[in-house]
Amino acid sequence: MDADALRTDLRSFIATNFLFTDDAVADDMSLLESGVIDSTGAMELIGHVEDLLGVTVADEDLVAANFDSIDRIVAFATPHMQ
Amino acid sequence: MCGIAGVVRLGPGDGPPRELLLSMVAQLRHRGPDGFGLYRDSWAGLAHARLAIVDLTTGDQPLSDPDGTWWIVFNGEIFNHRALRTELRSRGHRFATSSDTEVIVNAYREWGTDCFARFNGQWAFALWSPSTQELVLSRDPSGICPLFVHEGGGRVRFASEVKALFADPDVSRTFDVDGIQQTFMYWASQAPVTPFSGIEELRPGTYRIYRAGKVEDGVHWAPTYPPTITATPSDLRAATEELAERLQIASRLRITSADVPVGAYLSGGLDSSLTAMLGSDASAGRLETFSLGFEDDGFDERPFQRLVATRLGSRHHEITVSRADIAEVFPEVIFHSERPVLRTAPAPMFLLSRAVRAAGVKAVLTGEGADEILAGYDIFREARIRAFWARRPESTVRPELFDRIYPYLDGMTGRTKRMAQAFWKIGLEDVGRPGFSHGPRWRGAASLRRFYGREFADAAGAADAPGPLDHLPDAFGSWSPLSQAQYLEFTTLLSPYILSSQGDRQLLGNGVEGRFPFLDPDVMALCNSLPAGFKLRSLDEKHLLKQVALDHVPAEILARKKQPYRAPDAVCFLGDERPAYVAEMMRTSTLEAAGVFDPTAVRALVRKLEAQRAEGRGTPSNADNMAFVGILSTQLVHHQFIVGPRAPHAADIRLVVDVEPPDMSQDHR
Numbered sequence: 001m002d003a004d005a006l007r008t009d010l011r012s013f014i015a016t017n018f019l020f021t022d023d024a025v026a027d028d029m030s031l032l033e034s035g036v037i038d039s040t041g042a043m044e045l046i047g048h049v050e051d052l053l054g055v056t057v058a059d060e061d062l063v064a065a066n067f068d069s070i071d072r073i074v075a076f077a078t079p080h081m082q
Numbered sequence: 083m084c085g086i087a088g089v090v091r092l093g094p095g096d097g098p099p100r101e102l103l104l105s106m107v108a109q110l111r112h113r114g115p116d117g118f119g120l121y122r123d124s125w126a127g128l129a130h131a132r133l134a135i136v137d138l139t140t141g142d143q144p145l146s147d148p149d150g151t152w153w154i155v156f157n158g159e160i161f162n163h164r165a166l167r168t169e170l171r172s173r174g175h176r177f178a179t180s181s182d183t184e185v186i187v188n189a190y191r192e193w194g195t196d197c198f199a200r201f202n203g204q205w206a207f208a209l210w211s212p213s214t215q216e217l218v219l220s221r222d223p224s225g226i227c228p229l230f231v232h233e234g235g236g237r238v239r240f241a242s243e244v245k246a247l248f249a250d251p252d253v254s255r256t257f258d259v260d261g262i263q264q265t266f267m268y269w270a271s272q273a274p275v276t277p278f279s280g281i282e283e284l285r286p287g288t289y290r291i292y293r294a295g296k297v298e299d300g301v302h303w304a305p306t307y308p309p310t311i312t313a314t315p316s317d318l319r320a321a322t323e324e325l326a327e328r329l330q331i332a333s334r335l336r337i338t339s340a341d342v343p344v345g346a347y348l349s350g351g352l353d354s355s356l357t358a359m360l361g362s363d364a365s366a367g368r369l370e371t372f373s374l375g376f377e378d379d380g381f382d383e384r385p386f387q388r389l390v391a392t393r394l395g396s397r398h399h400e401i402t403v404s405r406a407d408i409a410e411v412f413p414e415v416i417f418h419s420e421r422p423v424l425r426t427a428p429a430p431m432f433l434l435s436r437a438v439r440a441a442g443v444k445a446v447l448t449g450e451g452a453d454e455i456l457a458g459y460d461i462f463r464e465a466r467i468r469a470f471w472a473r474r475p476e477s478t479v480r481p482e483l484f485d486r487i488y489p490y491l492d493g494m495t496g497r498t499k500r501m502a503q504a505f506w507k508i509g510l511e512d513v514g515r516p517g518f519s520h521g522p523r524w525r526g527a528a529s530l531r532r533f534y535g536r537e538f539a540d541a542a543g544a545a546d547a548p549g550p551l552d553h554l555p556d557a558f559g560s561w562s563p564l565s566q567a568q569y570l571e572f573t574t575l576l577s578p579y580i581l582s583s584q585g586d587r588q589l590l591g592n593g594v595e596g597r598f599p600f601l602d603p604d605v606m607a608l609c610n611s612l613p614a615g616f617k618l619r620s621l622d623e624k625h626l627l628k629q630v631a632l633d634h635v636p637a638e639i640l641a642r643k644k645q646p647y648r649a650p651d652a653v654c655f656l657g658d659e660r661p662a663y664v665a666e667m668m669r670t671s672t673l674e675a676a677g678v679f680d681p682t683a684v685r686a687l688v689r690k691l692e693a694q695r696a697e698g699r700g701t702p703s704n705a706d707n708m709a710f711v712g713i714l715s716t717q718l719v720h721h722q723f724i725v726g727p728r729a730p731h732a733a734d735i736r737l738v739v740d741v742e743p744p745d746m747s748q749d750h751r
Contacts, residue, residue: 015315016312016313019315040620040621040622041620043466043467043483044620046470047470047473056473056474057474062479062480
């Protein structure tokens with residue numbers, strides 16, 4: 001999987017699982033501040049990213065800086081992608 | 083509903099004595115006080131205690147088809163009997179009554195065992211063919227109606243309740259080690275195992291045929307789920323509409339398919355509010371609603387119940403239950419449950435059905451099943467968090483999610499909270515294996531086995547009790563983790579505990595029938611086919627049902643946090659005001675007579691609980707509550723069913739049906 005494919009996947013995952021519509025969120029939008037996800041939504045989102053990349057995220061990386069927007073997730077995930 | 087009982091000989095010998103059949107059915111009087119019936123030939127006897135709800139004038143049983151080929155005794159309801167009757171008529175079948183009972187007979191003649199899958203209903207019945215000496219037993223999909231079987235001495239006996247089987251002096255009465263072992267793990271014995279040796283419970287969704295010296299067991303229904311599926315938002319909208327429609331049909335059908343008024347239970351929660359709302363416009367005249375209140379604040383939900391009743395415009399009845407009420411009625415509750423229980427929660431349900439009966443109502447809608455088929459219970463959310471944690475077991479951040487489902491963790495200091503989290507950490511390595519979801523619950527209940535006496539512990543240890551994980555469906559591993567957990571919840575707890583010990587037995591203990599829209603086959607088929615994320619979205623339980631409820635249920639009901647139904651447990655039986663039987667049941671000699679628990683350990687538990695109460699030191703722990711109630715109820719089962727006197731002969735039974743056809747006993751075998 002490359003960064004573009006991840007980006008596309010995340011947009012669709014967030015739309016399906018948190019927005020309940022076929023709309024999309026902006027890639028730089030804060031998911032926490034906008035209320036799209038809360039801590040349980042974060043669990044689901046992080047679990048999904050772990051599934052995609054075949055990794056598990058360490059505690060020190062479980063921070064908003066890495067997961068609060070599509071852009072941030074892609075930036076965090078890129079080093080983990082083949 | 084009703085009570086059924088019967089005896090069939092399996093080889094040469096005498097037919098069942100009339101007196102035996104009468105004393106068996108007399109044991110079921112509470113299930114059907116409206117009339118008794120008897121059929122008896124030289125092979126078989128069928129007996130029936132009737133609660134008249136459909137076809138009040140010609141619905142008496144036992145009943146046969148016009149040429150007397152098949153006789154039936156039936157407990158339950160076939161809600162789609164009118165549609166089936168039309169279809170059967172068009173295929174040339176004749177009907178002498180307007181009852182659903184006769185529809186079963188003709189449906190079996192037409193379709194054989196394929197007929198069970200056509201029934202939308204709740205049932206336990208026995209069909210008997212005098213000419214071919216065939217006996218067919220069948221039980222509904224989810225196990226709403228009970229059916230027990232005993233084979234021995236060349237006879238098979240069946241009955242709605244075990245106490246009717248024990249009316250036969252040839253049926254021995256002892257505890258079954260596996261049945262007790264299962265209770266102290268899964269909260270209830272798992273069919274076909276029962277707490278009594280030699281007594282079998284026919285598994286929900288199955289049938290059994292005795293024919294020409296052979297026994298055939300078959301399955302007509304089992305919960306099934308698709309392999310993991312993905313979905314889009316528009317599917318969620320379609321599913322919401324579809325569920326709303328099917329639930330409405332199911333609720334209305336359960337109100338209109340009766341020749342007496344059907345009332346409704348209101349718990350104050352989402353499920354029963356919704357089914358009452360959906361069904362109410364089908365009830366001619368005013369709906370009667372019934373609710374439980376508790377003197378203990380922590381359990382009381384009356385403000386929410388009243389809110390729903392006001393919205394419904396129902397004639398609302400409520401009863402208030404105290405600790406003393408629970409203690410007083412508990413032996414009677416166990417007389418009806420016929421199994422040990424780990425919670426007192428069935429007791430208030432018995433008091434509630436008594437109030438229903440006193441108001442002149444014989445059938446009620448209830449919300450059971452929603453939490454199982456639509457994922458309402460905390461156990462599903464807990465499993466999801468544990469699975470997420472299991473990916474990084476060393477994480478201290480991931481278990482913080484438990485705060486979201488167990489708010490009491492929020493106020494805890496670091497170390498105490500780590501202790502609580504350590505409980506859910508046990509078995510984390512089992513993620514992905516069957517039973518992962520239920521590990522914490524089962525381990526918790528199994529820890530109560532430390533109260534076993536040495537001899538019983540040895541016997542239990544020697545016999546490896548079978549469990550639900552020993553006979554999972556082949557497809558189990560292909561289901562989503564949520565579906566796997568739902569399957570286990572449905573089969574291990576809903577059927578034997580929620581629908582039985584806390585359901586049928588406490589309803590029928592007062593001659594009241596429960597009706598369960600969420601267990602309608604069309605509703606279940608839809609819910610089981612949907613993606614896990616529709617039901618449990620992140621940690622939002624019953625997500626889909628809340629979408630349906632938006633249009634029907636007061637906003638306050640939707641907004642409140644789900645409150646599991648509980649009642650005060652051990653505290654009911656402590657202090658000077660406790661009824662005399664409590665000390666009697668927990669006495670060393672009584673404990674030794676039952677032979678399950680170690681008197682020293684039980685004494686220590688009671689001493690601890692009494693001291694806690696006397697010194698006002700908080701409430702008993704969950705483990706101590708379950709231990710106390712489990713031990714007391716096991717002792718009451720022993721006292722009432724194993725050492726108690728056999729049922730007396732029933733001299734006062736007045737029969738409305740009494741059929742003994744001329745002898746046709748040429749042995750065909």
